[in-house]
Every structure is written in C-alpha cells, then in structure tokens.
Amino acid sequence: MxxxxxxxxxxxxxxxxxxxxxxxxxxxxxxxxxxxxxxxxxxxxxxxxxxxxxxxxxxxxxxxxxxxxxPRHEQLIQVVPRNRLPDGMTPTVGMDLQSQNENGQVMQFSVTAVDEESITVDGNHPxxxxxxxxxxxxxxxx
Structure with missing residues (x-):
C-alpha cells in the first residue's frame, strides 16, 4: 500500500x-x-x-x-468605543466583524462583550x- x-x-x-x-x-x-x-x-x-x-x-x-x-495573543483583544462603529450598527456578542489596518490588510474580529460605551473584540482565531x-x-x- x-x-x-x-x-x-x-x-x-x-x-x-x-x-x-x-x-x-x-x-x-x-x-x-x-x-x-x-x-x-x-x-x-x-x-x-x-x-x-x-x-x-x-x-x-x-x-x-x-x-x-x-497561541492566543492578548494584544488582539481590543476595546472599541461605540462611536467608532458604523452608524446604525447594533453589535451583539458573537457577531463577526472585519476591519482594515493601516496597511489595508483585512482583520477578522469576534465581538466578546458589549456595553453602553464600548464593545470588546477579539482578533484571535476561536x-x-x-x-x-x-x-x-x-x-x-x-
């Protein structure tokens, strides 16, 4: 074989x-x-x-x-003020988001926490x- x-x-x-x-x-x-x-x-x-x-x-x-x-990288976890989100967006825990960095590279994030002022996103693979x-x-x- x-x-x-x-x-x-x-x-x-x-x-x-x-x-x-x-x-x-x-x-x-x-x-x-x-x-x-x-x-x-x-x-x-x-x-x-x-x-x-x-x-x-x-x-x-x-x-x-x-x-x-x-490994998990703690620097890929970020708190984002809600006023930086697109108008009309209603973030929820588990929602997947994309963002571009300064080099134009698309980054994938998952929302891990939401409050009145901010959301927490995690760019680590699950x-x-x-x-x-x-x-x-x-x-x-x-």
Missing part, C-alpha cells in the same frame, strides 16, 4: 474535539475533506498526522496549539491556544 506523502492529494474523514471532549468539527455526513499534503491548506499538525498514512488507516492525534492555530484532538481516516489518495 502506498503511504500518503507531501504533494499527494488526499481525501479524509475526520472528527475534531477539544481537550474537554467537545466536538468542534467533523466531516460526518459530508464528503471527505480533500487537500494536498504540504500545501498549507490545513493546519500543520493535521498535515503531519496524515502524512505516512495508507488508504483505510485510522488514527487519533492530539495537535498542540503551536501546530494548530497558534481555536487559538487550544490543543486539538482528531480522529482521522484516510479514505483515498487521489
């Missing part, structure tokens, strides 16, 4: 869980996830987990934050700072 290697396009089924067992994503009930190993389309630890697997292999892996979405566990099955090497 051939082992998956960098450059191969693979199709996998997976279930992702947090350390407390909470499931955050799964391909169950959907088509398998297809990507090229080493292309940067998935987190590095996921690429590393699939490399070397053969079709039909199943494994469970835990990926540390450094090989997933990185899974930043977390170890992720995956059950993976290699379905096909295309």
């Amino acid at each position: 051939n082992a998956a290697k960098s450059g191969d396009t693979v199709r996998i089924h997976y279930t992702g869980k947090l350390e407390d067992g909470t499931q955050f994503d799964s391909s169950e009930g959907r088509d398998p996830l297809e990507f090229s190993l080493g292309s940067g389309k998935v987190i590095p630890g996921f690429d590393n987990a699939v490399e070397g697997m053969a079709v039909g292999d199943k494994k469970s892996v835990t990926i540390p934050p450094e090989e997933a979405y990185g 899974l930043a700072g977390k170890a992720l566990s995956f059950d993976v099955e290699l379905v096909e090497i295309v």
Whole structure:
C-alpha cells in the first residue's frame, strides 16, 4: 500500500474535539475533506498526522496549539468605543466583524462583550491556544 506523502492529494474523514471532549468539527455526513499534503491548506499538525498514512488507516492525534492555530495573543483583544462603529450598527456578542489596518490588510474580529460605551473584540482565531484532538481516516489518495 502506498503511504500518503507531501504533494499527494488526499481525501479524509475526520472528527475534531477539544481537550474537554467537545466536538468542534467533523466531516460526518459530508464528503471527505480533500487537500494536498504540504500545501498549507490545513493546519500543520493535521498535515503531519496524515502524512505516512495508507488508504483505510485510522488514527487519533492530539495537535498542540503551536501546530494548530497558534497561541492566543492578548494584544488582539481590543476595546472599541461605540462611536467608532458604523452608524446604525447594533453589535451583539458573537457577531463577526472585519476591519482594515493601516496597511489595508483585512482583520477578522469576534465581538466578546458589549456595553453602553464600548464593545470588546477579539482578533484571535476561536481555536487559538487550544490543543486539538482528531480522529482521522484516510479514505483515498487521489
């Protein structure tokens, strides 16, 4: 059997869980996830987990934050005065927002708190700072 290697396009089924067992994503009930190993389309630890697997292999892996979405950065949490928001905007906790920095780069934020004077936004990926566990099955090497 051939082992998956960098450059191969693979199709996998997976279930992702947090350390407390909470499931955050799964391909169950959907088509398998297809990507090229080493292309940067998935987190590095996921690429590393699939490399070397053969079709039909199943494994469970835990990926540390450094090989997933990185550490949390407290400087990405900001308090924004409500008067800096667009007119008519009614922010709510959990709302996703976009902003451009001075270089024109689009930044993604999630609203984490709202009060009369300001909102708090977090630019960290929701899974930043977390170890992720995956059950993976290699379905096909295309």
